[in-house]
Amino acid sequence: MLNFVYWNADPILFSLGPISVRWYGLMFAIGFTIGYWLVAKMFRHEGAPEKWLGTLLMYIVIATIVGSRLGHVFFYEWGYYSQHPAEIFKIWEGGLASHGGTIANIIALFLFSWLVSKKPASWVFDKIVIAIALVGGLIRLGNLMNSEIYGGPTDLPWGFVFLRNGETLPAHPTQIYEALCYFALFGLLMWMYWKKNAEERPWLITGVFFIGIFLPRFLIEYVKNVQVQSEYEMIARYGMNLGQMLSIPFILIGIILVIRALTQPRKHLTFPNRFADEKKA
Template sequence: MIHILNFIHWNVNPEIFHIGSLSVRWYGLLFASGFLIGYYIGEYMLKSEKVNPKWIDSLFFYLIIATVVGARLGHVFFYGWEYYSQHPAEIFKVWHGGLASHGGAIGILVALYIHSKVVTKRTMLWTLDRVVVPTALVAAFIRTGNLMNSEIYGVQTSLPWGFIFERNGETLAKHPTQIYEALAYLLTFGVLMYLYWKTNSKNRPGLLMGVFFIMVFAARFFIEFIKEDQEAFEAGMALNMGQWLSIPFVLTGIFLVIRAIKKPEQIFNNRQ
């Protein structure tokens, strides 16, 4: 399956097995596994703060729906509207791939705003500061799923860890940008876990979310320079769609971090 010569020859079947018309794919398995592990991490965090247990399950439900719907619609509208406007039924076929992290982020923001108003009655920043910690880990799982699908990779490289994505008919080594992003997200997860458990960051609203935005979307911005264009309209652009969409997230992150540091620490009473 994988042979290490001058480069890494990658020809993994994205489908693990199928029964009739039902197939189980690596992407779906990793996506679901990431959410499950993220749920347990988030649950442990919130239980340590002694919050209302009902918040946890409802939050998990909101996040699943928001991430899938937001990421899918982000891909449809930001990258593939020309195709999907002619084939609207394909929008619902999420298992075929095609999720945009920026759309997922927007979907999560909308869902958490609703959850904060309806369920916790807390500020949206309080919820976001806790959600972004496991979210960074989930993002790493999703990018690993992209690797298993042989999609969203980089331009040609002569580096020894270049991947030849044979399933796509490639004969030249390309940057495995899925791995680069996954590692960046794992690093972000580690930093956020340290800040949450070892510092007073969770008592400074917006700080954890700001760090998440800066690390995730700055990494995305720079990695995009060595990533192949995902859509034809990106050809010749100084900055591609992913980079333009990353800039406001990074700027928002910087604003949130500065704001959180300047404001006094807040101690929350979670016994409700």
Template sequence: MDLLAFIHWNVNPEIFSLGPFSVRWYGLLFAIGFLAGYYQGEWMFKFENIDLKWLESLFIYLIVATIIGARLGHVLFYGWDYYSQHPGEILKVWHGGLASHGGAMGIVVAIYFWSKKVSKRPVVWILDRVVVTVALVAALIRFGNLMNSEIYGIQTDLPWGFIFERNGEVVPKHPTQIYESLSYLVTFGVMLYTYWKTELRNRQGFILGVFFVMVFASRFFIEFIKEDQEAFEAGMALNMGQWLSIPFVLAGIYLIVRALKKPPIIYHKS
């Protein structure tokens, strides 16, 4: 194996630092994703003549829910043995450790309460719009994982294999962060087209179903070439990420079938 034929990856995860304060690629990409999501949501709300005040409160709900849900997902699904003994570490999000499945669950919970309190519309109505931008945010977050040299795959002989030198790796590994990011970008493109170019946006749950199927099916298959994130996953036929993806895929199929069977719903100006 000619190691010079592969990509040697040793990027500093910090862009710059001033004393104890530092700006990291991961945080910057996370913020860019939410900012892009806000403007995408603004275009959607204007297109449907929805009060933009709804968007402001929704944005706050989503930021808080995503961070809390993703952190708790990591703590409960991947690191409970450690965090149960070190509860003070749970709040230290800046040390890393966010789970996309937990983030998805957090978003659903937040949207439920937001719908009851603000929009008074079905939860799936706003989820159909929110998930379009969530896919873009997820793609940027995975690029952040690449900049952190984390969550990568098993050894590969493919020419685009990455040698993650910052982690002490000496053999090329699958850059699964890029695989996931590209799959999320494709999902984003499909949902964007569905919303802006078809009437399927008015079939409640259809876009949400597409999101669940495309994002978590791709996650399920990519996990086969991803290194175990936690020691307890060693030897498992399916790892934790795959087990957590299956219910989302099934829910997505159900939502798509259900949406196609029901008549479209168009709301008037709020």
């Protein structure tokens, strides 16, 4: 007899009066905190000004929240939100799309490069995507604690029965599948940066990131439940859902960036291991 996991986690970690701290929000906060520390370490390694960090964090936080929300609204449930526009602002009720967050972050990082760092966009992309891979894995663990975004029925021994949603059959814990892929990608990108000096090949880390995030996402979608009803027609017509279709351009961009990076000469950089502000002081 197979021993499935009967999952009934409380999405709320604890409450203080009317204020509740949810696992999902905690995973988000932990990801951004660790991500900030990692990017700061890379900035110091390359001698970038410390004052850029706060500005970059502001760009990323706003882009992630606004982009993920609008991505869900426009990509998945525009029919509903177009009739109930006030509901768009109720982000605490759920409804975030990683593809929307990715697009918004791309725009934000280009703006940061043009307006703040005055460096090639690859310089900041090849750092921030390392942190984003970690944040993505933690967010999927938050989805697990919310008992959401899981897969279809399975008889595999690691199937989860999501009791909170009234499920009686084990399902693929696709949140864990994605989280493991993203954590593995995070480890690979860290190794590339710190052990192989991959930052000397502009866009290489970013290209690997796009492939490592969106190829697993594309494949895992085959065992994931449909998120909105409108996707059934899309699957019947094209053999894939919206999440998969949105992933294809990013996979192709990743392949192009990797090829471009590997066919260009390596740029030899100096690494002062101190912030530029400290150097001036």
